[in-house]
Amino acid sequence: MDPVSRLKSTLPTLAATLLVVACVIAVLATGPLAIPPADLLSAAFGRGGPEAELVLTLRGPRLLAALTCGAALGGAGAGFQILFRNPLAAPDLLGVSSGAGLGAALALLLGAGTVLVQSAAFAGGLAIGGLALGCAALTRSGDGRLALILCGVVAGALASAGLGLVVIVAEPYSQLPAITYWLLGSFTRATLAEALFALGPICLGGAVLLWLGFRLDVLSLGDEQARSLGLPARRLRLTALAAAALMTSAAVALAGVVGWIGLLAPHAARLIVGERAGRLIPVSMAIGALFALVIDRLATAFGPAEIPVGLLSAAVGAPAFLFLFVTASRRS
Amino acid sequence: MHGGGTMRVIRSMGRHMTTTRRSALIGLGGALALSACSRGPSRDDAGRRDVVAAGSPAALLVWAVARERLAGWPRRPGQATLSALPAPAAGLPELGSLTGNGRQANLEALAALRPRLIIDYGDTDPEYQALAQRLKTRLGADWRLIDGALGRIPDAIREAGDLLEAGRKADALADQAAEVLEHWRRAPPGPSFYYARGTDGLETGFRGALATEVLEGAAWTNVAEGSRDIGRVTREQVAAWDPEVLVTLDRGFAMAVRHDPVWRWRRNGERRRLLLLPDLPFGWVDRPPSVNRLLGCAWLADPEGSTMTLGALSRRLYGMALVEVGQPRWIL
Numbered sequence: 001m002d003p004v005s006r007l008k009s010t011l012p013t014l015a016a017t018l019l020v021v022a023c024v025i026a027v028l029a030t031g032p033l034a035i036p037p038a039d040l041l042s043a044a045f046g047r048g049g050p051e052a053e054l055v056l057t058l059r060g061p062r063l064l065a066a067l068t069c070g071a072a073l074g075g076a077g078a079g080f081q082i083l084f085r086n087p088l089a090a091p092d093l094l095g096v097s098s099g100a101g102l103g104a105a106l107a108l109l110l111g112a113g114t115v116l117v118q119s120a121a122f123a124g125g126l127a128i129g130g131l132a133l134g135c136a137a138l139t140r141s142g143d144g145r146l147a148l149i150l151c152g153v154v155a156g157a158l159a160s161a162g163l164g165l166v167v168i169v170a171e172p173y174s175q176l177p178a179i180t181y182w183l184l185g186s187f188t189r190a191t192l193a194e195a196l197f198a199l200g201p202i203c204l205g206g207a208v209l210l211w212l213g214f215r216l217d218v219l220s221l222g223d224e225q226a227r228s229l230g231l232p233a234r235r236l237r238l239t240a241l242a243a244a245a246l247m248t249s250a251a252v253a254l255a256g257v258v259g260w261i262g263l264l265a266p267h268a269a270r271l272i273v274g275e276r277a278g279r280l281i282p283v284s285m286a287i288g289a290l291f292a293l294v295i296d297r298l299a300t301a302f303g304p305a306e307i308p309v310g311l312l313s314a315a316v317g318a319p320a321f322l323f324l325f326v327t328a329s330r331r332s
Numbered sequence: 333m334h335g336g337g338t339m340r341v342i343r344s345m346g347r348h349m350t351t352t353r354r355s356a357l358i359g360l361g362g363a364l365a366l367s368a369c370s371r372g373p374s375r376d377d378a379g380r381r382d383v384v385a386a387g388s389p390a391a392l393l394v395w396a397v398a399r400e401r402l403a404g405w406p407r408r409p410g411q412a413t414l415s416a417l418p419a420p421a422a423g424l425p426e427l428g429s430l431t432g433n434g435r436q437a438n439l440e441a442l443a444a445l446r447p448r449l450i451i452d453y454g455d456t457d458p459e460y461q462a463l464a465q466r467l468k469t470r471l472g473a474d475w476r477l478i479d480g481a482l483g484r485i486p487d488a489i490r491e492a493g494d495l496l497e498a499g500r501k502a503d504a505l506a507d508q509a510a511e512v513l514e515h516w517r518r519a520p521p522g523p524s525f526y527y528a529r530g531t532d533g534l535e536t537g538f539r540g541a542l543a544t545e546v547l548e549g550a551a552w553t554n555v556a557e558g559s560r561d562i563g564r565v566t567r568e569q570v571a572a573w574d575p576e577v578l579v580t581l582d583r584g585f586a587m588a589v590r591h592d593p594v595w596r597w598r599r600n601g602e603r604r605r606l607l608l609l610p611d612l613p614f615g616w617v618d619r620p621p622s623v624n625r626l627l628g629c630a631w632l633a634d635p636e637g638s639t640m641t642l643g644a645l646s647r648r649l650y651g652m653a654l655v656e657v658g659q660p661r662w663i664l
Contacts, residue, residue, distance in 0.1 A: 032572035050597070057594055058568040113531055113584055171407065172388070172429075173619040174582075178530045181564055188566045189532045304556065304573075305538070305563035 012272045013279065016286035020067070023293045027066075028059055030297075032304070057192075065190035065198070065254055066296040067289045070261055072202040072251040074288020076244040077262025078269065078281045079209045082216045083240055084145055091248040091262035093149065094241065095156025099128025100252035102159045105166040105179045117182070118194060118253045122201075124159070125249030131155045133241060144223075144234065148241070184308030185256035187296045198254040205247035209281050212240055216277040258295075258310050260317025261288045267324045271331075291317070383496060384442060384473075386430040386452035389480055389622035392614060393453045395421075396505060396623050396649045397489060398496035403427065403445055406437070413613040418651040430467055431460065439470060447473050449495060453488060453622065454480035482545050485623055486510040505648045512626055512641060515633035522552035522632070523576035523605070529618075533578070533585045533595070534564050537618070546617040546625050547579060550632035567594060574599045581611040581618060590663050610658035613650055623649060631660055 029037045035055045043052035073091055080089040091097065103124020107117040132148065132155040139147040163183075170176040190198075209216070215236055218226045226233040248262070265288035266280060273279040295312040383401040385391035394402045399420065404427035408414070414422040427445075428437030431452060442450075450471065452464060456479045468475040476495055478488045486506040493502020527544050529535040537543030538558035548554050555573035556565065571594070578595065580586050586608040589595040596604045609616045609628065616628035626649065630641045643654040650657070 032566070032569045050601070051599060054571060054594065054597065055568065058566070058571065062566070108531075111531075111584070113588065117531070171410070173615075174529065177535060177562065181530070181535060186534075186564065188534060188564070300566055300569070303558055304565055304569050305558045305560055306534075306565055306569075308564070 009279065013282050013286065016272075016283055016290065020286055020290050020293070023290060024063060024067070027063055027293055027297055028056075031055065031059060032300070033058075061190050061192040061195045062187050062296065063293070064192070064195040065187040066292040068195060068199050068202050069187065069251040069255045069258060070265075070289035070292025071285040072206070072247040072288070073258065073261040074265030074269075074291070075206050075209055075281050075285040076247040076251075077264075077288070078266040078277070078284035079216070079240055079244040080262070081266050082220050082275075082277050082280065083237060083244075084149070085220050087267065088263070090259075091244065091251075092156065092259070094129045094132040094152040094245055095154075095159055096125040096129040096245050096248045097252050097257050097259075098156040098159035098163065099131075100125030100249055101183050101257055102128070102163045102166070104182050104253070104256070105163055105170075108178050108182060109166050109170055109175055114189065114191075115194070118198075121253035122249050125252055126245065128155045128159045129242075129245035129249065131158075133238065133245075137238075144237065181308065182256050183310070185258040185310030185313070186299070186306060186308060187255050187292070188299075188306060190254055194254060198250045201246045201250040205243040205245075205250075206281075206285065208243035209240060209247075210278075212236065212243075213278040214276075216240060217275075220275075220277075256308075256310060258292070258313050260313045260321065261291055264317045264321050264324070265291060267321065267328070271324065271328055381424075382446075382448040384427060384430075384445065384447040384450045386450055386467075387454065388429070388620040390451045390453035390478075392620065392622035392624055392649075393478070393488060393492050394451055394496065397492045397502045398498040399651065401496050401498075403447060406430070409613065416613045416650075416652065416656055431463060439467075443471050443473075447471075449473070450475050451478065451492065451495070452476070453478045453492075456480075480621065482549065482621075482625060482629075483513060485513065485626060489623065501648075508641070508644060508648065509623070509626055512630045512633065512645070516546075516550055516629035519550040519633045522547075522550055524553040524555050524574075525577040525579045525607075526555050526570055526573060526575040527617075528578055528580040528585055529562075529582065531582060531584055531588075533580065533582070533589065534567065534570075535562065536565055537562055542621050543618045545621075546628040546632065550629070552577075552632070570595075571597075571599075575604065577605045577607055579607045579609065579617075581609050581615045583608060583611075586663050606663040608661045608663055610660065612658060613652070616660070627657070635660070 028040060033051065033055050035052050039048050039052040040055060042048040043056050076091040080091060080093050081087055084093070100121040104117050104121035107120035112120065132152040135151040135154070136144055136147040167176065167179060170179055215231055218229055218231055219233060219236055223233040226236070265284045268287050269280050269283040273283050295309050295316055298312055299307045299309050380400055381403040383394055384403050385394050385406055387406050391402065391406055402424060404425040406427060406429040408426035427442060430437050430450065450473050452460070452475070454460065456477055460477060464475050464477045478491050480488065486509045489502050489506040489509055493499050493506070525547060527537050527547065529543070536556050538556045538560055539548065539554040541561045543562060544554050555575040586606060590606060596606065598604050611619065614620065614624035616631065617625060626645055627642060630638045630645055639654065646652050646654050646657045
């Protein structure tokens with residue numbers, strides 16, 4: 001590939017990344033505590049006043065949480081859509097979000113602190129995702145995609161039932177509001193340590209998906225095609241799904257259930273860079289991060305009370321998805 | 333509640349018991365058979381336990397006025413609360429709620445109890461009156477809905493006393509409640525505060541909320557201005573409000589932030605004070621919105637000199653000594 005073509009191919013990723021950086025600066029510079037950007041810049045280099053340092057301490061983790069969760073859900077959504085050859089596939093296809101919600105709700109019911117709640121959510125997401133993958137592995141139906149979808153639905157339904165039970169028995173004046181707010185999603189509660197902790201599994205899952213690259217494209221053509229090219233289709237699919245589930249679990253554990261990003265970001269990315277996984281996944285991650293930043297900023301834009309990001313992502317994501325769908329259908 | 337507020341329910345209903353002690357026992361047996369996870373009152377008490385509370389606020393009212401008549405808990409309190417309360421509390425079954433959130437009562441099991449009276453305590457707006465009428469018809473029991481406004485607690489106690497034939501005991505408590513509220517209304521202006529709920533402290537009651545009524549009524553200034561009753565805010569918003577005091581009922585939150593500069597630092601460089609209010613057996617300012625709030629009113633009216641009043645109140649409300657209830661703590 002000549003340098004011009006290479007530049008052209010990386011241009012969308014570069015543009016999306018620059019857009020994210022611009023949004024990061026805008027988000028860092030605005031908030032309830034009015035601090036001049038110059039003071040914030042000084043604080044970033046350790047020479048700011050205590051108030052500027054406080055603002056960085058507060059906005060930094062929140063920003064990091066929004067970026068990592070958005071990127072994780074966008075990347076995982078792209079992975080699922082490629083693997084299932086289904087534009088409606090989303091990170092919750094294996095019931096991971098429901099499992100994470102169940103884990104967090106159980107921990108809140110038992111009076112656990114923030115770290116334990118997040119750990120329980122992460123474990124719950126992985127357990128339900130693992131249950132779906134395990135059950136699908138027991139079947140022998142074609143290339144396994146249908147079995148995965150059905151087992152995902154079953155595992156998710158079980159987790160939802162468990163969650164409903166927890167909601168019913170929760171104490172209505174303290175536990176129930178806490179569970180409800182957790183499920184509706186927020187980037188606010190994340191501390192720097194928690195955001196950095198979530199970064200580990202998200203980076204690992206993202207790296208695996210990016211490493212799989214063209215193999216995912218081959219898998220999307222069908223198992224026989226993949227085998228004819230010497231690829232172990234079943235193992236590769238399992239690896240990719242586990243990576244996507246890992247990213248989703250970590251994101252939901254950090255921020256709660258934030259829907260639509262995993263569905264919307266890959267569709268937007270597809271319009272820009274097409275179907276190839278090597279480009280689709282990173283651009284989906286960048287768009288997911290951008291979307292998460294925007295909804296997080298909107299969450300506190302209408303007064304001191306925070307609007308849950310799970311609600312905003314649906315309110316903004318659903319019409320945006322419709323717009324993308326209409327645009328894509330007109331193009332084709 | 334106040335100003336068409338959002339205070340939770342308090343209702344009651346009842347029906348004259350024409351049955352004998354034997355039929356009451358039979359009814360109770362039927363209810364217990366239907367309520368798999370509950371433990372019934374002792375045989376000796378069963379004949380008198382003929383009053384059902386529609387929700388947790390009503391249960392506390394009945395417990396304070398005539399605890400020997402309470403047939404069960406709408407929602408069984410936690411083990412710590414049950415251990416703190418006098419012995420009969422732990423033996424009462426969980427009947428479920430007739431109003432509000434949480435596990436709903438099994439109407440058939442309640443009907444089998446043949447309660448003489450069902451009491452609801454809280455909002456008396458048309459919505460709750462209509463609900464009371466519906467349930468009264470379905471259960472065929474007498475129903476009484478008592479106004480749960482904080483300022484009308486003495487009236488509520490007297491009304492409950494009349495209904496439960498606990499005149500002298502109820503009158504003594506009502507007189508003390510009236511005295512406490514009188515002092516509470518004349519309390520000198522207090523500091524500005526932020527009321528932190530939940531394990532992360534980011535759930536709060538906005539100015540005028542039921543949850544902060546006790547503090548605001550004692551001339552403490554709630555910094556959280558918003559159009560809702562309860563909501564979530566960001567840590568940056570709390571820093572921007574810059575309250576003098578953080579008030580919480582959550583010991584876990586208080587311990588987590590006691591050394592956290594983000595929570596404890598004020599914009600003038602001073603250290604923010606942190607007040608941990610007792611939540612056993614029930615909260616002093618909140619959870620549930622019932623007669624338990626009298627303790628908060630008494631303490632806020634005179635933090636230094638209210639020990640005698642608090643001791644008498646805790647005995648009358650719960651049958652507990654003050655030392656068992658605990659005291660508010662300023663966390664350094």
